[in-house]
Amino acid sequence: MRIGILGAGGMADALGTQWARAGHEVMISGRDAAVSASRAASMTAQADGAVVRAGGWAEAAEFGEVVMVAVRQAGLAGVLQAAGAALRGKPVIDVANAEGPFDPTRPIATMIRDLTGGHVVKAFNLCHVDVWRMTPPVFDGRPLAVPLCGDDPAALAAVRTLVTDLGCTPVDGGGLARATLLEATAAFMIGLWFGGADAQAVLPPISHSGVA
Numbered sequence: 001m002r003i004g005i006l007g008a009g010g011m012a013d014a015l016g017t018q019w020a021r022a023g024h025e026v027m028i029s030g031r032d033a034a035v036s037a038s039r040a041a042s043m044t045a046q047a048d049g050a051v052v053r054a055g056g057w058a059e060a061a062e063f064g065e066v067v068m069v070a071v072r073q074a075g076l077a078g079v080l081q082a083a084g085a086a087l088r089g090k091p092v093i094d095v096a097n098a099e100g101p102f103d104p105t106r107p108i109a110t111m112i113r114d115l116t117g118g119h120v121v122k123a124f125n126l127c128h129v130d131v132w133r134m135t136p137p138v139f140d141g142r143p144l145a146v147p148l149c150g151d152d153p154a155a156l157a158a159v160r161t162l163v164t165d166l167g168c169t170p171v172d173g174g175g176l177a178r179a180t181l182l183e184a185t186a187a188f189m190i191g192l193w194f195g196g197a198d199a200q201a202v203l204p205p206i207s208h209s210g211v212a
């Protein structure tokens with residue numbers, strides 16, 4: 001599929017390179033055309049023969065059949081405005097985490113939906129960018145599971161494909177109203193990691209989850 005990426009930073013690089021390798025057409029975009037072009041060239045060099053393009057915000061939004069929003073929270077509203085109406089009705093992947101204290105009254109995913117009219121799917125926000133560079137992300141023999149929250153079946157199906165292309169397992173996380181739980185989970189887990197705790201160790205295996 002054609003994937004437009006709003007952003008030319010770490011997440012654009014990590015996920016965009018993987019998807020280009022998997023045979024998708026990828027266009028990244030950023031504030032500085034020269035920086036985006038240079039990032040696209042380095043992605044192309046690692047993409048097993050695929051060419052990664054660079055363009056402006058609106059160009060990448062138009063290009064994508066699926067569009068991933070991967071800009072810092074401070075720039076989100078401005079970038080989505082610059083992307084224009086092209087996101088209306090399209091699958092839009094939201095990878096964002098809150099910067100600064102987490103505010104449950106200001107969910108990022110629904111803000112993106114309201115600003116774009118896109119079919120937003122929240123995903124990929126729980127792991128550090130370097131995990132998304134792994135080929136594949138497998139830990140102790142288990143492929144990484146990636147929860148998705150979204151309302152539109154076609155958008156969810158497209159993102160499930162992109163998760164599978166990374167060698168990961170998609171997990172149904174419920175509707176977009178639950179995306180704020182993913183944002184809260186990221187804030188909580190990142191706090192544990194930065195405090196030196198093994199966040200993965202706080203959850204028991206399913207055999208001990210109380211589910212019959």
Ligand SMILES: NC(=O)c1ccc[n+]([C@@H]2O[C@H](COP(=O)([O-])OP(=O)(O)OC[C@H]3O[C@@H](n4cnc5c(N)ncnc54)[C@H](OP(=O)(O)O)[C@@H]3O)[C@@H](O)[C@H]2O)c1
Nearest residue numbers: 007008009010011030031070071072075096097125128129
């Ligand atoms: N890094 C991670 O480990 C990680 C993991 C999960 C989720 N995320 C989320 O992924 C998103 C992107 O993170 P990233 O690591 O890719 O960040 P990044 O490497 O800093 O790149 C972010 C992109 O946003 C642009 N940007 C930054 N501030 C902007 C502003 N005020 N206006 C317009 N554009 C702006 C940057 O442009 P310039 O290059 O011009 O600065 C760059 O293209 C964030 O929402 C973050 O919470 C990150």
